[in-house]
Amino acid sequence: MKKTVSLSYKVLTIMLVVIMFVCSLVVGLLLYQAANQEQQLNQTILSRDVTRYHQFSTLLNERLSVWVEGLKYINDIPPGNTTELVDTFRRAEDFLLLQWDVNNIWILDNQQQLVYQQGEMLPDDVLEMVEQTLTEARPVAGVHCHVMCEQVVSIPVMINRQTANVVVMSTSLQELLALLSEAADGASQSDLVLVKHARGANSQSDRYFINSMVSDKQERFMRDILAAIPPSASKTKLITSGYEVNVNGRAYLITLLPLYQHKSNGHYLMFTHDIDERKRAYKSQNRVIFFGGVGLVLTFVLCMFVLLRRYAQKLTALANMLPLLAQKRFEEFKIQQKRSFTREKWLLDELDTLGEAAVELSDKLESLDQQMTVNTAKLEKMAMFDSLTGLPNRNMMTFQINKQLAALQRRQAGMALLFIDLDNFKKVNDSHGHHFGDEVVKLAGERLSRVIRENDLIARFGGDEFVILVTGLDKVEQVNIVADKLIEEFVEPMRISEQTFYISISIGVAYTSNSKTRALELMRQADTAMYEAKLERGSSFRFFNSSMNQKIVKQVELENEARIALKEQQFFLALQPQIELASKRLTGFEALLRWNHPQRGLVPPGDFLPMLENTAMMSELDFWVMEKAIELLSRLETNGYRNVKMAINLSAAQFANSALLPYLMELIELHKVDARNIELELTETVLVADIERAVDVIQQIRALGCKLAVDDFGTGYSSLSYLKMIPSDIIKIDRSFIAGMLETESDRNIVSSTISMVRSMGQQIIAEGIEQPEQLFQLATMNCQYGQGYYISIPIDEHRLWDVLQTKVYMGRWQL
Incomplete structure (x- = not known):
C-alpha cells in the first residue's frame, strides 16, 4: 500500500486560514476601537464647547439682571415711577457702556410701549422676549442678529410694587468670545468666530461668512477653514458631531453652535480646534496595527510558500501535461507523467496519486476518442430532429x-x-x-x-x-x-x-x-x-396575400400616429362613475382611454387599441393613462372627493413590466394621493397566464395600499379554480351576464351565485354594463354592492368632469 504525506500540509493550510482570519478580526477590532475612541474625543470637545458657551452666556446675562435688581440699593430712594426709572438709566449709560459694553437700552411700560431708547431702534423679534418677560415676570435672555450678533436680556422692573416695566439691554458678543477663548485649555486649543450661513451659495466658502470682529490674521485663517469645509458636510453634521478638515497641512475639528436655540436663522458660533497632534498619533497607531497584522500574515504566507513549493512544481508539470490530452497525444502524455512524478513510495503524496489517475484518464479518453467518430454521425442526426415528437426540427x-x-x-x-x-x-x-x-x-x-x-x-x-x-x-x-x-x-x-x-x-x-x-x-x-x-x-x-402586409403597414402607421397623438395631447380620459347600488353614493370612477384625432375626430377604442396592443407604443399609453388617472384622483381629493377611488385598467404587457411598481410608487408620492383610492383592474386571462408571478406582483401592489380588481369575471376558463389563489379585493361581473339576467334565468342564477360567493369570501363586487333601471333594481335586491353602466352615466370627458359633478352629485349621492 502506497504511503502519502498529506496530514501536515492539511494542518498547515488550516492554520494559515485560521491565522489570517484571527489577524483580520483583531486588526479590524483594534482599528474600529481606535476610530470609536477618536469619535468620542470629538464628541467630548463638542459637549465642552456647548457647556462653556451656555455657562458664560448665562453669567453675562445674569450680571445685567442682578444690576437692574439692585437699582433700589444704588439710590437712597428707588424709582417711584417710569420717569424716575428712565432718569436712573440715563445717568448709568456711560457706566453700562464702559464697564459692560451695553450698546442699546430700551425701556417699555406694561403696555409694551417704548418709553425710553438709547441706541438703535428696538427690533421686532425682541418684542416676543418683552411679552414673555411680562407674562412670566422673570428675566428672559436671547441672541439677536441683524448686521452683527448681540446678547439681549429682557428684565422686569416693579415700580411701587404695582406697575411692571421692562428694561431691555443688548451687549456685544465679543466679551463672550473673549471669555470662551480664555477658558480653552491646552489640550483643546481653539479659535472661535461668529459665522452666518448664506442660502443658495455655490461654493462652501460662500455658504458661510464671518460675522464678528477678528484680526486680519485670524480672518485669513478662518477663511481658509471655511473654504476647506466640503459641500457634503451638512449643517446637521457640523452641529451634532463636527467635521474634520485639513488646512495648511494641519488637522482641525470644526463645530457649529446655533445662536438661536428654538429656530434657525443662519447665525452660528464656529469653534475651530487644533487636533493635528492627536490625528498624527491616531494615524501612526493605525499604521502600526495594520502593518503589524499584514506582517504577521505575510510571515505565515512565506512559510506556507516554502512548504508548498514542491506541490506547486508538480501542479505546474501537470498543467503542462493536460493540454496533450486535448491534442490527443496520449503516448507523449504518459512519458511526461513518468518523468515528472516520483516513484519513491516514502515520498508519495496526493499529487503523485493524481498523476497516476491522470494516466488512467488518458486511457479512457483514448477509448472515448475512438467511439467519438462513430457517435458524431448520430449526434448530427439528433440535432436535426425534435426530441419530443421525433419529427424534423x-x-x-x-x-x-x-x-x-x-x-x-x-x-x-x-x-x-x-x-x-x-x-x-x-x-x-x-x-x-x-x-x-x-x-x-x-x-x-x-x-x-x-x-x-x-x-x-x-x-x-x-x-x-x-x-x-x-x-x-x-x-x-x-x-x-x-x-x-x-x-x-x-x-x-x-x-x-x-x-x-x-x-x-x-x-x-x-x-x-x-x-x-x-x-x-x-x-x-x-x-x-x-x-x-x-x-x-x-x-x-x-x-x-398582400393585404396582410398592408394590415401590418397600417398597424405601423397607426403606431406612428399614436406617438404623435401622445406628444400633441390628442389622447384624453373618459371617466365612468361607479356607485353604491343601495344608497346611490358615488364611490369611484373607471378611467377609459379616448382618442380625439384632428382629422378623423373621435376614434373608437375598438379601432386603435387592438392594433396597438402588441406594439411598444401600448406600454407608453398604459403608463400615460396611469399617470393621468392618478393626477385626476389628486384633483378629486383636493376638491373634497376624498373617498372616491380611481379604477385603472392594466394590460398584460404593463402587468409584466418590472417598472410598474416603482412608477406607481413614484406617482403616489408625486401627487400625494391616498393609495387606498387607487384600484388596478386586471382580466382573469392575464392573471392565470402566470399565476405564481401574478400573486407575487399583486401582493406587492396591495402592500402599497392599492386595491386590485378582477375584471370581466366569468368570461375566462378557470375563474372559480383560481379565485381563491388570487389575493384580490374586488370582483367585476362581466357585462354579458348583466345584459341577459332579466331575460335568461341561467344568467340571473350565475349573477346571483357569483354575488353570494364573492361576498362570502369577504370581497367587494361590482356589476358592469347596467343599462336599465330594472337591472339596477334586480342587482340591488341580490345584495350586489356597486355598479356602473350607461343607465348610471356614460363615460364623462375629463374636461367636463367638474361641471357634471356639480349637477349630478348631491350630498355625496349620484342623481340618476
Missing part, C-alpha cells in the same frame, strides 16, 4: 425549404408552406400541466403526419407550432385539399389518461413558384397568415 425544415426552392429552377411546379398552431393549447398546460401538454403535442404530430405524402416534410418548430412543406404542386388549389384534411384530423377529440381534450388548429399558407423566394420570407408569410386564421377562432386556414 426548425434546422432541418430550413435546410429542406432552401433545397426545394433551388429545385424550382429545374421544374415547373409550386410549393407551399403550411404554418400550423394548436388552438387553446395554453389552456391544456395551465389547467392540466405540461405533461399533458407534451402528450397533446405528440398526438398532434402523429395526426398531422398521417395526412402528408411521402415526399412532403413535417417539422415541429417548438411549443405547439408545426410546419408542413408540400412540394410538386401543379396549382395552388391543391393546398386547399391538404388543409381541409389536416383540419378534419382534429375533429375527433384527444383522449389522454381518461382526460378528453378538444383541440383545433389554425393554418397559415404561403405559396410560391418563384425560386428566388427566400426561406425566411416564406416562413414569415405563413406565420402572418396563421395569425389571420387565428381570428376565425380555430379550425380554419388562410392564404397569405
Whole structure:
C-alpha cells in the first residue's frame, strides 16, 4: 500500500486560514476601537464647547439682571415711577457702556410701549422676549442678529410694587468670545468666530461668512477653514458631531453652535480646534496595527510558500501535461507523467496519486476518442430532429425549404408552406400541466403526419407550432385539399389518461413558384397568415396575400400616429362613475382611454387599441393613462372627493413590466394621493397566464395600499379554480351576464351565485354594463354592492368632469 504525506500540509493550510482570519478580526477590532475612541474625543470637545458657551452666556446675562435688581440699593430712594426709572438709566449709560459694553437700552411700560431708547431702534423679534418677560415676570435672555450678533436680556422692573416695566439691554458678543477663548485649555486649543450661513451659495466658502470682529490674521485663517469645509458636510453634521478638515497641512475639528436655540436663522458660533497632534498619533497607531497584522500574515504566507513549493512544481508539470490530452497525444502524455512524478513510495503524496489517475484518464479518453467518430454521425442526426415528437426540427425544415426552392429552377411546379398552431393549447398546460401538454403535442404530430405524402416534410418548430412543406404542386388549389384534411384530423377529440381534450388548429399558407423566394420570407408569410386564421377562432386556414402586409403597414402607421397623438395631447380620459347600488353614493370612477384625432375626430377604442396592443407604443399609453388617472384622483381629493377611488385598467404587457411598481410608487408620492383610492383592474386571462408571478406582483401592489380588481369575471376558463389563489379585493361581473339576467334565468342564477360567493369570501363586487333601471333594481335586491353602466352615466370627458359633478352629485349621492 502506497504511503502519502498529506496530514501536515492539511494542518498547515488550516492554520494559515485560521491565522489570517484571527489577524483580520483583531486588526479590524483594534482599528474600529481606535476610530470609536477618536469619535468620542470629538464628541467630548463638542459637549465642552456647548457647556462653556451656555455657562458664560448665562453669567453675562445674569450680571445685567442682578444690576437692574439692585437699582433700589444704588439710590437712597428707588424709582417711584417710569420717569424716575428712565432718569436712573440715563445717568448709568456711560457706566453700562464702559464697564459692560451695553450698546442699546430700551425701556417699555406694561403696555409694551417704548418709553425710553438709547441706541438703535428696538427690533421686532425682541418684542416676543418683552411679552414673555411680562407674562412670566422673570428675566428672559436671547441672541439677536441683524448686521452683527448681540446678547439681549429682557428684565422686569416693579415700580411701587404695582406697575411692571421692562428694561431691555443688548451687549456685544465679543466679551463672550473673549471669555470662551480664555477658558480653552491646552489640550483643546481653539479659535472661535461668529459665522452666518448664506442660502443658495455655490461654493462652501460662500455658504458661510464671518460675522464678528477678528484680526486680519485670524480672518485669513478662518477663511481658509471655511473654504476647506466640503459641500457634503451638512449643517446637521457640523452641529451634532463636527467635521474634520485639513488646512495648511494641519488637522482641525470644526463645530457649529446655533445662536438661536428654538429656530434657525443662519447665525452660528464656529469653534475651530487644533487636533493635528492627536490625528498624527491616531494615524501612526493605525499604521502600526495594520502593518503589524499584514506582517504577521505575510510571515505565515512565506512559510506556507516554502512548504508548498514542491506541490506547486508538480501542479505546474501537470498543467503542462493536460493540454496533450486535448491534442490527443496520449503516448507523449504518459512519458511526461513518468518523468515528472516520483516513484519513491516514502515520498508519495496526493499529487503523485493524481498523476497516476491522470494516466488512467488518458486511457479512457483514448477509448472515448475512438467511439467519438462513430457517435458524431448520430449526434448530427439528433440535432436535426425534435426530441419530443421525433419529427424534423426548425434546422432541418430550413435546410429542406432552401433545397426545394433551388429545385424550382429545374421544374415547373409550386410549393407551399403550411404554418400550423394548436388552438387553446395554453389552456391544456395551465389547467392540466405540461405533461399533458407534451402528450397533446405528440398526438398532434402523429395526426398531422398521417395526412402528408411521402415526399412532403413535417417539422415541429417548438411549443405547439408545426410546419408542413408540400412540394410538386401543379396549382395552388391543391393546398386547399391538404388543409381541409389536416383540419378534419382534429375533429375527433384527444383522449389522454381518461382526460378528453378538444383541440383545433389554425393554418397559415404561403405559396410560391418563384425560386428566388427566400426561406425566411416564406416562413414569415405563413406565420402572418396563421395569425389571420387565428381570428376565425380555430379550425380554419388562410392564404397569405398582400393585404396582410398592408394590415401590418397600417398597424405601423397607426403606431406612428399614436406617438404623435401622445406628444400633441390628442389622447384624453373618459371617466365612468361607479356607485353604491343601495344608497346611490358615488364611490369611484373607471378611467377609459379616448382618442380625439384632428382629422378623423373621435376614434373608437375598438379601432386603435387592438392594433396597438402588441406594439411598444401600448406600454407608453398604459403608463400615460396611469399617470393621468392618478393626477385626476389628486384633483378629486383636493376638491373634497376624498373617498372616491380611481379604477385603472392594466394590460398584460404593463402587468409584466418590472417598472410598474416603482412608477406607481413614484406617482403616489408625486401627487400625494391616498393609495387606498387607487384600484388596478386586471382580466382573469392575464392573471392565470402566470399565476405564481401574478400573486407575487399583486401582493406587492396591495402592500402599497392599492386595491386590485378582477375584471370581466366569468368570461375566462378557470375563474372559480383560481379565485381563491388570487389575493384580490374586488370582483367585476362581466357585462354579458348583466345584459341577459332579466331575460335568461341561467344568467340571473350565475349573477346571483357569483354575488353570494364573492361576498362570502369577504370581497367587494361590482356589476358592469347596467343599462336599465330594472337591472339596477334586480342587482340591488341580490345584495350586489356597486355598479356602473350607461343607465348610471356614460363615460364623462375629463374636461367636463367638474361641471357634471356639480349637477349630478348631491350630498355625496349620484342623481340618476
